[in-house]
Amino acid sequence: MKNKTDLDLMQLVMIKHRPALEELYDRYVKLVYSFAMKSTNDEQQARTIVQSVFTRLWTTRAGYDPSKGEYINWLITVTRNITIDYIRKQRRDQTAVTMDPEIWEVMPDRTENTPEHIVSQKLIREQVKRSYQYLSKSQVELIQYLYWEGYSLREIAQMRNEPVGTVKSRLHQTLKILRNHLVHEKEET
Amino acid sequence: MENPNCHGTDQLIEYMFGEINEEDRIRIEQHIESCQTCRKELEEMRDAWYAIPYEMEEIEAPADLKSEVMDSIFKAEQPVMKKKWSMNTGWIAAAVLMLLLVGVSWNNNHLRNQLGAMETNPSLPTQVLQIFALNAADSGRDAARGSAWLMQQGDAKKLVFSVQGLSQAEGQEAYQVWLIHNGTRRSAGVFLVDEQGNGVLTYDMKEQQAPFEAIGITLEPDAVGEKPRGKKVLGT
Numbered sequence: 196m197k198n199k200t201d202l203d204l205m206q207l208v209m210i211k212h213r214p215a216l217e218e219l220y221d222r223y224v225k226l227v228y229s230f231a232m233k234s235t236n237d238e239q240q241a242r243t244i245v246q247s248v249f250t251r252l253w254t255t256r257a258g259y260d261p262s263k264g265e266y267i268n269w270l271i272t273v274t275r276n277i278t279i280d281y282i283r284k285q286r287r288d289q290t291a292v293t294m295d296p297e298i299w300e301v302m303p304d305r306t307e308n309t310p311e312h313i314v315s316q317k318l319i320r321e322q323v324k325r326s327y328q329y330l331s332k333s334q335v336e337l338i339q340y341l342y343w344e345g346y347s348l349r350e351i352a353q354m355r356n357e358p359v360g361t362v363k364s365r366l367h368q369t370l371k372i373l374r375n376h377l378v379h380e381k382e383e384t
Numbered sequence: 385m386e387n388p389n390c391h392g393t394d395q396l397i398e399y400m401f402g403e404i405n406e407e408d409r410i411r412i413e414q415h416i417e418s419c420q421t422c423r424k425e426l427e428e429m430r431d432a433w434y435a436i437p438y439e440m441e442e443i444e445a446p447a448d449l450k451s452e453v454m455d456s457i458f459k460a461e462q463p464v465m466k467k468k469w470s471m472n473t474g475w476i477a478a479a480v481l482m483l484l485l486v487g488v489s490w491n492n493n494h495l496r497n498q499l500g501a502m503e504t505n506p507s508l509p510t511q512v513l514q515i516f517a518l519n520a521a522d523s524g525r526d527a528a529r530g531s532a533w534l535m536q537q538g539d540a541k542k543l544v545f546s547v548q549g550l551s552q553a554e555g556q557e558a559y560q561v562w563l564i565h566n567g568t569r570r571s572a573g574v575f576l577v578d579e580q581g582n583g584v585l586t587y588d589m590k591e592q593q594a595p596f597e598a599i600g601i602t603l604e605p606d607a608v609g610e611k612p613r614g615k616k617v618l619g620t
Binding site: 207216217225226228229230242246268271316319324342349363366369371373 | 456
């Protein structure tokens, strides 16, 4: 199991091979748990979310399609959708729009599980952390509400008593700053 | 945004987050198809959006969480696993009973009578259509042997296997049964053996399935292969 790729493991999971699911758990529980903690800041809720994510991996019919991007980004999207659904239910807010789960497809394809890939993951991590230094307090707060807690742009505008347009242009600036600090692999090649 | 037909970034953001009405969504989608500037803008915003989780500090999950998660998943799954392996208790009981019969010098009539008494549906007697003897593929390990019965009950046909003298599979390994027809092999299921080297398996024959003339059993590196990869241990 240890030397299988994420794709191999997902294919085994699709035919209900338990050790493959356990291996995926070992590889990614830290990521999923950290994500859920960042969103909920509550251990019990994070545990519930981890359980939902791995149950989804076990029961998914659609599965992971490698032509559409990296496994880790697919998993992050699954995790975010489940997390946001969960905390929106907690907020009893049924009016918010769920973010389109198909959006992850646009991510560029990279080879997984290679040393280069692991280095590139680490590089992205460093780049993103560095770029956060350039964000203002209100930009960081916007990301917390929008990305991690799943509020819609309109809800954030209401909460902050600002026009939606202001929130949108702040988001645009924020994404631009992040983007400018990412060395893009597409441009390197 | 030099193209006068381009939308402002506000609209691209609305589109990206699905906070847009259907009419505008279709309009923007069509525009993006043909406008490289807007497409690039959108892709860059999405790249940035996907980079956000990389900022988070990773923390260790609680150690006891794994068993909690796995228990909840596999408790719900158990009936499905049973079905998948077609390990119906009635048939296992039948196979075990037959295993006991193997040791004694039996004759066909005797076996037919025994099987008649084991019917799972009282109105439909079980009949043995054919018996296959399985011998060790490696003559140095002739302790391994087994039998397979092709049985019919009503319209349903089943193959029941019993083997003895096999060594226990290690790790992910499993024994797998192959039905051979004109040189092609199809899997009839996987099984494990107990400490004494005994194993049983039942296999439901489907009406449309091709006939077979031989049987092989291999020791596979895992239970999920579709073609034999491991060493042959028993065969007709």
